[in-house]
Amino acid sequence: MVSQNVVVSDAKTGIITVSTVSNSSVFTPSAQKPPTAPGYISVSKKKLLKNLEINGAQSQRLNSWVDSMRASSPTHLKSLSSLSSEEELNSWIKRHPSALDMFERIIEASRGKQIVMFLDYDGTLSPIVDDPDRAFISSKMRRTVKKVAKCFPTSIVTGRCIDKVYSFVKLAELYYAGSHGMDIKGPTKGFSRYNKDKPSVLYQPAGDFLPMIDEVFKQLVDKTKSTAGAKVENNKFCLSVHFRCVDEKKWSELALKVRSVVKNYPTLKLSQGRKVFEIRPMVKWDKGKALEFLLESLGFENRDDVFPVYIGDDRTDEDAFKLLQERGQGFGILVSKFPKDTNASYSLQDPPEVMEFLRRLVEWKKFSNER
Numbered sequence: 001m002v003s004q005n006v007v008v009s010d011a012k013t014g015i016i017t018v019s020t021v022s023n024s025s026v027f028t029p030s031a032q033k034p035p036t037a038p039g040y041i042s043v044s045k046k047k048l049l050k051n052l053e054i055n056g057a058q059s060q061r062l063n064s065w066v067d068s069m070r071a072s073s074p075t076h077l078k079s080l081s082s083l084s085s086e087e088e089l090n091s092w093i094k095r096h097p098s099a100l101d102m103f104e105r106i107i108e109a110s111r112g113k114q115i116v117m118f119l120d121y122d123g124t125l126s127p128i129v130d131d132p133d134r135a136f137i138s139s140k141m142r143r144t145v146k147k148v149a150k151c152f153p154t155s156i157v158t159g160r161c162i163d164k165v166y167s168f169v170k171l172a173e174l175y176y177a178g179s180h181g182m183d184i185k186g187p188t189k190g191f192s193r194y195n196k197d198k199p200s201v202l203y204q205p206a207g208d209f210l211p212m213i214d215e216v217f218k219q220l221v222d223k224t225k226s227t228a229g230a231k232v233e234n235n236k237f238c239l240s241v242h243f244r245c246v247d248e249k250k251w252s253e254l255a256l257k258v259r260s261v262v263k264n265y266p267t268l269k270l271s272q273g274r275k276v277f278e279i280r281p282m283v284k285w286d287k288g289k290a291l292e293f294l295l296e297s298l299g300f301e302n303r304d305d306v307f308p309v310y311i312g313d314d315r316t317d318e319d320a321f322k323l324l325q326e327r328g329q330g331f332g333i334l335v336s337k338f339p340k341d342t343n344a345s346y347s348l349q350d351p352p353e354v355m356e357f358l359r360r361l362v363e364w365k366k367f368s369n370e371r
């Protein structure tokens with residue numbers, strides 16, 4: 001009897017769960033066709049019907065999972081062309097208005113409090129591109145972030161490893177939380193305006209996982225090398241398997257390959273980001289915890305005069321949005337052109353709008369200091 005993994009994805013969280021099933025119930029493309037194998041017809045009608053039932057349910061799950069892969073980074077506006085989608089968009093925008101339209105209200109809410117900025121990288125500061133190694137930040141955006149950091153404590157919170165994101169951002173005065181918050185570093189010595197007396201913050205809650213991550217990286221590279229367009233990225237404490245450039249017909253196959261590796265590591269978790277599988281240690285740590293850690297490190301623990309603002313575009317940013325909602329402090333801004341389930345209060349459409357929002361914050365700060 002052959003065993004196979006069935007992958008199920010939760011459309012809201014992107015978390016993928018997998019169960020191992022025997023060949024009598026697994027969904028495979030051939031299971032859709034009438035069985036031709038000798039001996040298959042000898043299966044009793046009852047058993048066959050039962051198998052069909054199971055296959056149907058699993059095929060549905062697999063389909064919903066591929067749907068979730070498709071929805072993980074919508075790239076066209078087709079879905080908004082129908083009236084119901086337009087209505088959906090309008091009602092979503094009412095619930096998550098543009099942070100640019102609401103700028104005055106945001107500023108009003110922050111009055112008398114210290115704004116602390118948290119910025120995701122991909123899809124927030126840099127546009128989403130096919131090649132993850134070429135997701136460059138524009139010089140204009142870099143200059144803007146530099147100015148933001150002069151006005152407010154500022155952190156980059158990203159799924160990338162710190163070295164990689166630093167090679168893009170190149171700003172030594174920022175805090176960096178890489179590997180989805182599992183690798184936290186303070187500004188390079190001499191660059192901090194907020195933490196002069198303290199050493200650089202350094203926290204790595206998944207340090208023990210390094211050898212395992214390296215091992216899984218090698219296996220994933222090997223396993224996926226036959227899938228054209230697939231790319232495995234080592235983000236130090238976590239891994240990404242990109243499928244943006246993989247033919248959609250090959251997605252389920254790729255997913256099963258990824259799973260066949262990850263299933264041997266029960267302490268690793270598989271989830272989805274924007275056209276990417278994310279593999280990370282099952283530790284109780286995420287971008288929300290990283291935000292909390294950074295606030296504490298900056299001396300804002302138990303203070304109600306702090307106003308954290310977190311801008312991000314991906315599912316992993318939801319942990320930070322949720323944390324802010326729970327704390328009732330500051331707010332999250334989701335970067336998206338499409339209605340998405342989110343814990344963010346406001347929205348911005350794309351990195352140019354993010355830059356405009358940051359620019360207005362800097363202008364406002366300058367003006368309020370001049371008065």
Ligand SMILES: O=P(O)(O)OC[C@H]1O[C@H](O[C@H]2O[C@H](CO)[C@@H](O)[C@H](O)[C@H]2O)[C@H](O)[C@@H](O)[C@@H]1O
Nearest residue numbers: 121122128129130132135158159240244274276
């Ligand atoms: O937390 P983030 O900074 O948003 O990082 C999340 C992942 O971002 C990158 O992948 C995404 O951007 C790529 C470049 O635009 C794009 O090709 C890919 O499809 C996106 O998923 C990064 O490469 C991953 O390692 C991060 O985990």
